[in-house]
Amino acid sequence: MSEYQFVLNGEKRFIDCELSRRLLDVIRIDEGLTGTKEGCQEGECGACLVFIDDEIFNSCLVPMSNVVGKSVVTIEAYAKTEEYQRIERAFLEAGAVQCGYCTPGMVMAVSSLLRSGKPLDEDAVRMGLSGNLCRCTGYQTIFEAVCSLKESGGQDV
Amino acid sequence: MYKNYRPNNLKEALDWMAEHKLIPVAGGTDLMIRARNWQGASRAMKGDVIYIQHLDELRFITETETDYHIGAGVTQAQFCQCDMLPDYAREVVGQMATPAIRNAATIGGNIANAASVADLLPLLYAADAKIVLRSRDSRRVLPIQSFEIGKYKTARRADELIFEVILPKLEIRRTLYKKMGQRRASILSKVSFMALEAEDGTRIAIGAVNDTVVRSKELEKRINEGGGVKSVLDGYKALLHGSDDKRSTKRYRERVVINLLMKWMEEKR
Ligand SMILES: Cc1cc2nc3c(=O)[nH]c(=O)nc-3n(C[C@H](O)[C@H](O)[C@H](O)COP(=O)(O)OP(=O)(O)OC[C@H]3O[C@@H](n4cnc5c(N)ncnc54)[C@H](O)[C@@H]3O)c2cc1C
Ligand code: FES
Ligand code: FES
Numbered sequence: 001m002s003e004y005q006f007v008l009n010g011e012k013r014f015i016d017c018e019l020s021r022r023l024l025d026v027i028r029i030d031e032g033l034t035g036t037k038e039g040c041q042e043g044e045c046g047a048c049l050v051f052i053d054d055e056i057f058n059s060c061l062v063p064m065s066n067v068v069g070k071s072v073v074t075i076e077a078y079a080k081t082e083e084y085q086r087i088e089r090a091f092l093e094a095g096a097v098q099c100g101y102c103t104p105g106m107v108m109a110v111s112s113l114l115r116s117g118k119p120l121d122e123d124a125v126r127m128g129l130s131g132n133l134c135r136c137t138g139y140q141t142i143f144e145a146v147c148s149l150k151e152s153g154g155q156d157v
Numbered sequence: 158m159y160k161n162y163r164p165n166n167l168k169e170a171l172d173w174m175a176e177h178k179l180i181p182v183a184g185g186t187d188l189m190i191r192a193r194n195w196q197g198a199s200r201a202m203k204g205d206v207i208y209i210q211h212l213d214e215l216r217f218i219t220e221t222e223t224d225y226h227i228g229a230g231v232t233q234a235q236f237c238q239c240d241m242l243p244d245y246a247r248e249v250v251g252q253m254a255t256p257a258i259r260n261a262a263t264i265g266g267n268i269a270n271a272a273s274v275a276d277l278l279p280l281l282y283a284a285d286a287k288i289v290l291r292s293r294d295s296r297r298v299l300p301i302q303s304f305e306i307g308k309y310k311t312a313r314r315a316d317e318l319i320f321e322v323i324l325p326k327l328e329i330r331r332t333l334y335k336k337m338g339q340r341r342a343s344i345l346s347k348v349s350f351m352a353l354e355a356e357d358g359t360r361i362a363i364g365a366v367n368d369t370v371v372r373s374k375e376l377e378k379r380i381n382e383g384g385g386v387k388s389v390l391d392g393y394k395a396l397l398h399g400s401d402d403k404r405s406t407k408r409y410r411e412r413v414v415i416n417l418l419m420k421w422m423e424e425k426r
Binding site for chain 2: 004018022023025028029030038042043044046051052055056057058060061062063065066067068076097109112113127128130131
């Protein structure tokens with residue numbers, strides 16, 4: 001068995017594949033977790049974002065060597081958190097989801113923006129989501145959803 | 158098939174690099190794209206690789222009275238977040254790529270990659286930064302100009318790693334940084350322009366136009382001495398060799414550079 005390990009959604013895993021294998025392939029193919037999407041394969045679209053030790057990374061560019069000893073969280077596990085549910089409600093209220101392909105990555109970028117503690121003004125939101133492409137919404141409803149989080153958006157009524 | 162090496166520490170990395178020809182992989186944001194392949198397939202690396210992103214010995218930011226020392230493994234995100242580093246430098250790095258890419262991409266990777274569009278380079282040229290290279294048996298310190306010898310070409314020997322960047326402390330009085338691209342984030346620069354006014358006067362470095370960054374001490378001297386605007390502009394024009402490519406045209410780039418130079422010189426008056 002391999003000497004290298006990482007933690008995926010809270011569970012320990014041995015890394016038995018090549019160290020150059022993309023984290024994205026391990027998540028989608030080896031683990032069957034298909035919530036993380038593959039878009040451009042070159043770091044541009046953000047569909048493949050995951051958390052590594054609580055920071056967002058493009059999993060299409062991360063070789064497995066770079067997650068040894070780290071904790072990876074995909075959208076499947078993140079969706080169980082309260083923070084996620086608040087973002088989801090804000091997206092639904094603003095109509096920020098159409099086909100949904102960009103949404104898992106988009107939501108993770110939003111989470112990272114929230115955690116950064118930056119004020120959620122228009123500029124910060126645009127810069128925070130600058131690595132996430134969406135082919136459907138035209139972005140405006142997404143920006144509205146995120147800006148609404150600074151008030152009561154996404155809170156249960 | 159290539160081999161994957163994952164050293165436990167820097168010494169082991171340099172020992173292995175002295176014995177085998179290995180391609181360093183840091184954040185992978187350039188290299189993993191170059192090695193792209195079908196979903197699930199093995200990445201198309203061009204030779205045996207050595208992973209260095211996890212080496213803590215390359216992740217430090219320290220200062221002396223005269224310089225900042227920035228480890229090659231420092232990520233762009235860490236660079237931006239470090240209060241010790243000067244604002245003008247953090248501003249440049251903060252405009253690179255996207256938040257997620259900045260979490261992975263390293264300073265060393267941008268310098269070693271030596272793309273003509275690498276956005277860190279104009280800053281390092283303007284600041285007269287030095288690159289420290291280490292191998293098992295040697296340590297070399299090169300001025301950035303001598304390190305970057307062409308498009309995707311550096312003076313690094315195969316057994317060396319970039320260890321750190323030495324960024325001199327300058328007394329900055331004024332700066333003008335402009336990254337021109339198709340959009341504001343995550344874009345290859347058409348022009349990456351850095352002007353600084355330090356205690357010894359103006360320094361100007363222009364990236365993404367020629368194969369390597371343009372910097373002319375002679376023209377800077379002319380600006381400092383209040384020489385004619387036209388002669389300065391003509392001087393820079395003669396140094397821009399870039400041709401039309403998919404990012405932009407020669408004419409557009411020249412125009413941007415001239416406008417920025419004029420803005421810089423007008424503000425001085
Ligand atoms: C979406 C996207 C946007 C981007 N935007 C920008 C941008 O705005 N501006 C910009 O300049 N770049 C940009 N880049 C390019 C890239 O992110 C940077 O060049 C980055 O700094 C590379 O660092 P890395 O650690 O990922 O390098 P890697 O991909 O790991 O390595 C790059 C090269 O450097 C070598 N190398 C790495 N570390 C060392 C070392 N310590 N010693 C010797 N050799 C070493 C590798 O062998 C390889 O040849 C972007 C990339 C993507 C995917
Ligand atoms: S698939 Fe990773 S950024 Fe597009
Ligand atoms: S909703 Fe379809 S790509 Fe964003």
